[in-house]
Amino acid sequence: MINGEDVVINELKLGIKSLFKKVFFICVIFTNLTLFVHSQEGEVTIEYIAHASFRITSPEGTQIIIDPYASDVWIGYDYPKNLTANALVITHPHYDHDGGDYRGLKMPWDNTPKQYRQIGTYQLADMTLKGVPGKHAGNFGKEFGQKNIIWLIEVAGLRIAHLGDNGPITDQVRNAIGTVDILMMPADGDQHILKNSEAIEFLDALKPKIQIPMHYCIEELEKSGKCPGGLLPIADPLKTNTKINNIGGDTITISKASLPLNSEYWIFQPSSLITRSDNQ
Numbered sequence: 523m524i525n526g527e528d529v530v531i532n533e534l535k536l537g538i539k540s541l542f543k544k545v546f547f548i549c550v551i552f553t554n555l556t557l558f559v560h561s562q563e564g565e566v567t568i569e570y571i572a573h574a575s576f577r578i579t580s581p582e583g584t585q586i587i588i589d590p591y592a593s594d595v596w597i598g599y600d601y602p603k604n605l606t607a608n609a610l611v612i613t614h615p616h617y618d619h620d621g622g623d624y625r626g627l628k629m630p631w632d633n634t635p636k637q638y639r640q641i642g643t644y645q646l647a648d649m650t651l652k653g654v655p656g657k658h659a660g661n662f663g664k665e666f667g668q669k670n671i672i673w674l675i676e677v678a679g680l681r682i683a684h685l686g687d688n689g690p691i692t693d694q695v696r697n698a699i700g701t702v703d704i705l706m707m708p709a710d711g712d713q714h715i716l717k718n719s720e721a722i723e724f725l726d727a728l729k730p731k732i733q734i735p736m737h738y739c740i741e742e743l744e745k746s747g748k749c750p751g752g753l754l755p756i757a758d759p760l761k762t763n764t765k766i767n768n769i770g771g772d773t774i775t776i777s778k779a780s781l782p783l784n785s786e787y788w789i790f791q792p793s794s795l796i797t798r799s800d801n802q
């Protein structure tokens with residue numbers, strides 16, 4: 523038999539339970555909202571090393587280095603030694619992108635940081651790294667099956683993609699990457715990696731607000747100012763409505779809120795830490 527007092531107590535218990543549930547859900551929503559707002563904020567630092575290599579620093583100080591090159595192989599200058607980073611992100615095993623690791627050369631670190639060199643999605647503190655399968659341009663890279671990973675880096679609400687030495691865009695890449703805010707893409711006058719028409723296809727598909735040209739000859743760093751075979755100095759932007767923004771240094775900070783409204787072509791200076799091989 524249940525008396526009136528028990529009913530009141532039971533109702534009270536149920537009431538407290540549902541109140542706890544509500545408070546719990548409000549807390550979960552609030553925490554997620556705070557995390558979401560937080561992840562959309564903050565300044566990201568982009569630093570150009572040289573060739574196709576960049577260092578990206580998140581608002582919380584997480585650092586990745588993309589595509590370090592081997593010193594003085596083909597391109598005639600050095601990679602800065604022991605550049606700090608939490609991880610290396612590698613597009614493919616060519617020596618001008620993997621620090622010479624595949625060739626068995628000494629990496630430019632005493633203790634090489636953790637490396638991401640396989641397709642997949644990885645969380646590295648406040649950065650998400652998404653490696654999408656692509657294919658190396660032209661006939662290069664047959665020794666490793668022409669594998670080239672296009673990396674999408676999501677940080678502080680920004681979507682940054684690095685093409686490595688990828689050839690023409692495919693539907694798979696188009697669908698996996700979507701649109702981006704910043705695109706790091708090969709852009710030398712010789713069209714060594716991407717032909718102009720192929721580069722335009724990437725721009726039309728990914729619609730970056732900012733294009734960062736890379737993988738071109740940097741004459742002032744080359745021995746006797748001579749470009750290595752097949753590589754010419756930086757190309758002009760391919761679309762007429764793109765504003766050239768000379769950064770005037772090797773580093774810039776950017777946030778989702780400070781993205782330009784119209785498309786820009788950011789030209790960096792190479793890292794001041796690089797030394798020319800013939801000066802050593």
Ligand SMILES: [Zn+2]
Nearest residue numbers: 616618619687
């Ligand atoms: Zn390359």
